Amino acid sequence: MNLKQLSEQLGLSQTTVSRALNGYPEVSAATRLRVEAAAKESNYHPSTRAKGLATGRALAIGHVIPMSTKHEMVNPVFGDFIAGAGETYARNGYEMILSIVDDSNEDQIYRSLKLRRAVDGVIVHGPRIDDPRIALLSEIGMPFAVHGQVTHNVLPYTFLDVDNHDAFATATDYLFDLGHRRIALINGLETMDFAYRRRSGYEASLRAHGVAIDPALMRSSEMTEVLGYESARDLLGNSNAPTAFICASLISALGVRRAIEERGLVMGKDVSVITHDDMLSYLQNGGETPIFTATRSSVRTAGRRLAESLLHAIEHPNNPPQETILKCEFVVGHSTGPAPRKDEHGF
Template sequence: MNLKDLAASLGLSQTTVSRALNGYPEVSEATRKRVVEAARRHGYHPDSRARSLATGKAMAVGLILPQTAKQEIVNPVFTDFVAGASETLAERGYDIVLSIVADADQSAVYRSFAAKGRVDGVIMQAPLTGDLRIAMLKQLGLPFVVHGRVSDHDDEYSWMDIDNRHAFYRATAHLLDLGHRRIALLNGLEAMDFAHRRRHGFLDALKERGVRASPDLMASAAMTEGYGYAEASRMLCLPDPPTAFLVSSMMIALGADRAIRAAGLTVGRDVSLVTHDDALSYLSNDTDGIPIFTATQSSVREAGHICANILLKLIDEPDAAPVQTKLEASLIIGPSSGPAPN
């Protein structure tokens, strides 16, 4: 089906259909949704080159992944985020340009994007504490949104994040309420801003209850199943082992769960386990509607949708003020957490 046929099937002009698919503000939201749904139903895909010529835009969004994080390509968190962002961008006819580059080359790629007009904006992933990319992107004048935040100047740029600090404060408080005092933290890399905030939420909850944080019960590394297994195994062999683990991802949780069982212990009875869960499509914390782990839960696919919508707004309205969206994670109680053993 071509544009003429799609317009005829809807009883609309080709101009109206084209403007609806391109997100022009003069087309009502009801009409836009009707056109987008009909295009999806009939399998109509506008020619991106023609749309680029018509709009003066590249009709593409950039997503740069550092080589040090290339394992993220097969990480279900990354793939779910890209899936969510792609769904929203595709509705407006935008493609995603994915580049995997050496850490030192990131600035050059962003500058190339801006200079050559290859993309209309970028989604910045994996922000670090004090990340220098924020200032560079602002200087380039390239519309951008950050998936996450960079501490100290949250009000100066557009971002979408969950409240990581509060999520881990709540999770730690839950374990403290159950009587746990030896609580281990298996965090992600703490140079990453989200992990930095999670650590502070964990420490805040302990301090509030007068519980001393034990350095031997805190670890930080790339979030893999092997890391979860190795660190949980090490900690369970300590003279005074933890009675509970709070971990930063489902992958770490699977490794910690394996270590607990290998030690002859029962999860939820002998040792509690709480994880952060991104409501992933391919690694679900759910069996027939019943959670596997107690978890602080947020949808990373929804985060992709939100980031894409923020970026599209910034592309359409270059003078718009920065847009910030902070979501709360839900605390889902499952069988993996229980009272501290006597």
């Protein structure tokens, strides 16, 4: 059905129907409800461009990815987050614009987006501990929401994050309860806020159990399978090897498992492994019983909810920022067990 047919069905002019569907204020509430009900029944959708002209909005949300982190575009975590955010945009009549930019030009891109009114708001990805984008976006008046937090920041802002500190403190506590004392951390880049918070949770548990923090047991870099493999291979080759690993990503945990098996050891018996599980669509942590013991939080749900928070901020610019912290679920899988006795350990 087109606009002309819908107008004839309602006995209204095309102008009135268009204005009712596109948010013009001069249409009465009764007429608007009648038109919207008929459009829904007939599966008619107004032009996004027309609606944008009526509301003065672009009806688009920007995702700006610096060149130094363009790998995020192929990261399954980013993919699931974008899928969740996209669900929210589609449901609310918004489009998504992805831009990969040179790092030195990032601030100009944000300013240009604002000046051209190309988007109504932006999602900030991969926040660093002292991320300058918070101050920049606040200064230029661009609505934004952050996937994560920024530790060294005093400005108010909308964000959604998982409780990374608590999750990794809980994971480390669990290993101590199993009798482990030499616990390694395979973390993400610790200039990133989430990785900083995960290490702080790990270290807090060590201190609570009276165990000295040993930098030799910690590795941090891009969360790849190779990072997990090479880190675990090197650490397991030491005379005082760790009996357990905590990984910031399921991807790096797979590399740790490869290194364990390469040495002829059994994960969950000889060496325990806990990971963070983002519940990825294409990288599942087993079936009903998880392979890895994990701190678990759906990144797709995070994308959906953060997009909702951003759209709320756009609709209600005078409301205070929304701050959402999600608690992780702790699930026990096959990858953990009691700390082995030295005569059983084999290294």
